[in-house]
Amino acid sequence: MEAKHSASMEDYLESILMLSEGKEAVRVSQMSKALGVKMPSVTSALTKLSQEGLVEHKRYGLVQLTPEGERIAQDVFHRHEALRHFLAEILNIDPETAVDDACKMEHTISPATQEKLAKFVEFVSQPPEGQPRWLKIFHHYLKQAKLPKEYVTRCLKED
Amino acid sequence: MEAKHSASMEDYLESILMLSEGKEAVRVSQMSKALGVKMPSVTSALTKLSQEGLVEHKRYGLVQLTPEGERIAQDVFHRHEALRHFLAEILNIDPETAVDDACKMEHTISPATQEKLAKFVEFVSQPPEGQPRWLKIFHHYLKQAKLPKEYVTRCLKED
DNA sequence: ATAAATTGTTAGACAAGACTAACTTTATCA
DNA sequence: TGATAAAGTTAGTCTTGTCTAACAATTTAT
Numbered sequence: 001m002e003a004k005h006s007a008s009m010e011d012y013l014e015s016i017l018m019l020s021e022g023k024e025a026v027r028v029s030q031m032s033k034a035l036g037v038k039m040p041s042v043t044s045a046l047t048k049l050s051q052e053g054l055v056e057h058k059r060y061g062l063v064q065l066t067p068e069g070e071r072i073a074q075d076v077f078h079r080h081e082a083l084r085h086f087l088a089e090i091l092n093i094d095p096e097t098a099v100d101d102a103c104k105m106e107h108t109i110s111p112a113t114q115e116k117l118a119k120f121v122e123f124v125s126q127p128p129e130g131q132p133r134w135l136k137i138f139h140h141y142l143k144q145a146k147l148p149k150e151y152v153t154r155c156l157k158e159d
Numbered sequence: 160m161e162a163k164h165s166a167s168m169e170d171y172l173e174s175i176l177m178l179s180e181g182k183e184a185v186r187v188s189q190m191s192k193a194l195g196v197k198m199p200s201v202t203s204a205l206t207k208l209s210q211e212g213l214v215e216h217k218r219y220g221l222v223q224l225t226p227e228g229e230r231i232a233q234d235v236f237h238r239h240e241a242l243r244h245f246l247a248e249i250l251n252i253d254p255e256t257a258v259d260d261a262c263k264m265e266h267t268i269s270p271a272t273q274e275k276l277a278k279f280v281e282f283v284s285q286p287p288e289g290q291p292r293w294l295k296i297f298h299h300y301l302k303q304a305k306l307p308k309e310y311v312t313r314c315l316k317e318d
Numbered sequence: 319a320t321a322a323a324t325t326g327t328t329a330g331a332c333a334a335g336a337c338t339a340a341c342t343t344t345a346t347c348a
Numbered sequence: 349t350g351a352t353a354a355a356g357t358t359a360g361t362c363t364t365g366t367c368t369a370a371c372a373a374t375t376t377a378t
Contacts, residue, residue, distance in 0.1 A: 091275040101269050108263035116250040123297050134293045
């Protein structure tokens with residue numbers, strides 16, 4: 001039941017989802033621009049996805065996800081977001097690189113990893129206000145390559 | 160100067176590095192088995208890598224990395240290890256899945272991400288003995304989906 | 319309402335990377 | 349030492365996914 005789809009096909013599905021936010025209509029030209037591929041590549045992908053029942057698309061017409069296609073697109077997007085949040089908020093990677101990396105990694109991450117990554121982000125955002133203390137210390141460590149002395153002594157005491 | 164290599168070619172290089180641990184010789188058949196591809200695929204890859212000056216290989220002979228090839232293989236391996244450690248030791252993913260995921264992700268991770276991931280692992284292993292307290296709490300959270308009350312109150316106090 | 323511009327499709331080429339089948343070289347061993 | 353097995357290569361096919369060039373439909377604007 002769960003056919004695996006290529007990174008490329010996942011990208012096409014995801015882009016339809018992204019482009020149809022708000023709007024009812026998605027055009028081949030929009031997808032072409034968004035994905036950085038030429039229109040014939042989009043047409044060809046849509047033909048394939050259409051045969052697999054993942055998109056609705058008639059010649060010269062609009063593009064739409066089927067329920068199954070949307071399910072898959074959402075799944076890709078969730079992987080993307082789990083990664084992006086982790087990279088940006090925890091590893092402190094600049095937002096643009098975080099998005100780029102997430103776009104590449106979103107196709108290879110396993111369900112187990114996705115789930116735990118999401119929980120990790122959740123865990124980090126859980127505390128009442130702002131970032132937990134240890135994360136601030138880590139971000140300091142990223143810049144200084146050494147730990148504040150107080151952290152070390154505190155660990156000695158508590159761990 | 161820095162030609163980018165495909166995931167596939169990176170895998171061939173990495174496998175040579177792994178298989179030559181200790182041994183002086185790497186055989187086509189070993190690579191074939193290690194990578195799960197047939198021998199003609201290995202031969203074909205070696206021809207390409209040979210032309211790029213990344214491996215030493217004469218017909219029916221042994222396979223060896225050139226200095227440049229080794230540099231690249233090491234780089235791939237470091238990405239692999241940064242990911243594997245993070246997945247296994249921080250996200251608490253089972254070792255086998257961690258390796259599988261690392262193998263897939265190692266080809267798409269950016270230098271910035273690799274570096275920060277490695278620092279994160281380093282940061283976590285830094286404290287004198289064992290895992291930091293917050294990591295233990297996170298691992299507990301993974302199982303329970305809720306935080307121990309003491310963690311919350313402590314955060315309120317300290318953050 | 320029709321000419322021009324835009325959008326989309328078709329057809330065909332190409333590159334990467336895998337495979338099978340057939341052949342060649344090297345190694346083994348009786 | 350020569351027969352056979354194992355290892356490696358070559359040639360050719362296939363799939364995926366991209367592209368360009370040429371054509372067709374649709375939209376826009378005069």
